[in-house]
Amino acid sequence: MKIKTAEFVISNSKVDHCPNSTLPEYAFIGRSNVGKSSLINMLTGRKSLAKTSAKPGKTQLINHFLINNNWHLVDLPGYGYAQVSKSTKKVFQKFITAYFKKREQMICAFVLIDSRHKPQPIDMEFMQWLGEHNIPFCIIFTKADKLKPKILDKNIENYKNEMLESWVEMPEYFITSATSKLGQDDILDYIEGINNSI
Template identity: 55%
Template sequence: MIKKASFVISNNNPGKCPNPDRAEIAFIGRSNVGKSSLINMITGTRDLAKTSAKPGKTQLINHFMIDDRWYLVDLPGYGFAKVNKKVKDGWEAMISTYLTKRENLCGVFILIDSRLEPQGIDLEFLAWCGSEGVPSVLVFTKADKQSKAKTDLNVKAFLKKTKEIFEEEPDYFVTSAENTTGKAELVQFIEELVKEYETGEIY
């Protein structure tokens, strides 16, 4: 259970992130996948991360301190944001530098819209993370927006696609920010990653 969450810093330069002196967990996903809502849900806050109906709201690397113990990072979304190519290229360079160079990063949660059939852009990003050795976990969002059967069908289809990329199925969670589905499991998993980092088991 997360008891305290507070904003630390936003920036567009991975080199200016806080000192890498504690575990760090990042969240990323296609624009408008429900990332801000999920972050607010797991931290038990209403507006820690700014939500918006307009894709591309998050444009910076946003650090939040959780329980005075670890950092939660809200990263810009990929794809669909209506910004010019120069800005988009800048975002991609910033994100890739952060994900590959941040030494205290112990988990990247890639958000997938559970209402959709497998999207190429999500699979491409997941494959890139795999090739770069970025520790990734899948989080299917908006599970409350359709029947459980439909959610299960889309999740199964996406996982089948991941087997074409990886030998093993990635860890994954099915969530809803509206009714807190998956919150306890997700928070517990993050807690385990933080604990592993603190005890040095991931090295």
């Protein structure tokens, strides 16, 4: 898939205010500072479609972007260590949960995982929650360029082994780098394949 157009549509904190559209949606979510905004900009070929920041927790709303006029990319707030108040975190959790439970247009969630780190409980718990609620998801390992190939392979293998302790099979996963554009074609082709089958 080639991204010809990528346009910001709306930001909000209420699922009821999301676009009144039947277009398929693909949600991107991950722990704070996992490189989500950089990945979204890399996928769309836009330098500043999603706002990047060295300070975790930059994304604080449900952000919809219209891609090629036929699907929505949804940028969701990071979870975990965002530098926001406890009350704000509760709001995040509430509308993120509502989005996944209520938004029928949501076809697949892409859960971003920092490939440099061992499996984190908060990521495992979130994916477990998605599974328990029958919400389709894939894993995107980010920042692959920060590791030597052998270490990257070892980290991915360790992650797979831990996942398979509680999952029957490993979810679909992609290895990416926002710097080298590794994984760009694979993810976009995956989305295109789903769109063509709907």
